Amino acid sequence: MAVDENSVKIEFPCENYPIKVMGTATASYREAVLNVMEVHAHGFDASRVTVRDSSKGTFQSVTVFITATGSEQLQAIFDDLKKLPETKMVL
Numbered sequence: 001m002a003v004d005e006n007s008v009k010i011e012f013p014c015e016n017y018p019i020k021v022m023g024t025a026t027a028s029y030r031e032a033v034l035n036v037m038e039v040h041a042h043g044f045d046a047s048r049v050t051v052r053d054s055s056k057g058t059f060q061s062v063t064v065f066i067t068a069t070g071s072e073q074l075q076a077i078f079d080d081l082k083k084l085p086e087t088k089m090v091l
Contacts, residue, residue, distance in 0.1 A: 010068065017068035019077060023086035025053055025060035033062045036080045040073055041066035059088070 010017075021033050030051050037044050044066045052061045068074055081090045 010071075012068060012070050014068040016065050017074075018063055018065050019081075020061055020063045020091040021081050021087060022059060022061045022089045022091075023084065024088065025057055026086055029060055029084075029086045030062055032084050032086070033064065033081065036077065036084070037064050037066065040077045040080065041068075 019037075023029055030049075034046065034049065041064075044064060048065045050063045052063075054060070066077075078090050081087055
């Protein structure tokens with residue numbers, strides 16, 4: 001999905017930008033998500049990461065807050081998160 005610079009309504013840099021990822025709950029899913037974030041948003045606040053399991057424990061959501069520096073960074077994060085085999089959705 002290409003990002004049209006004219007349609008972006010976010011002013012960069014954007015602090016406290018939330019990225020939520022939902023996927024199949026595995027022992028390593030949280031760590032895999034954080035590894036992607038470390039590559040693209042080095043220095044994000046790991047103490048603000050939240051993990052929530054679905055009611056049946058089948059799925060897990062991971063929310064990370066970053067300082068977004070541009071639409072290219074966000075697209076790279078979304079692309080890499082979607083490549084994780086457990087990932088079902090990236091918001």
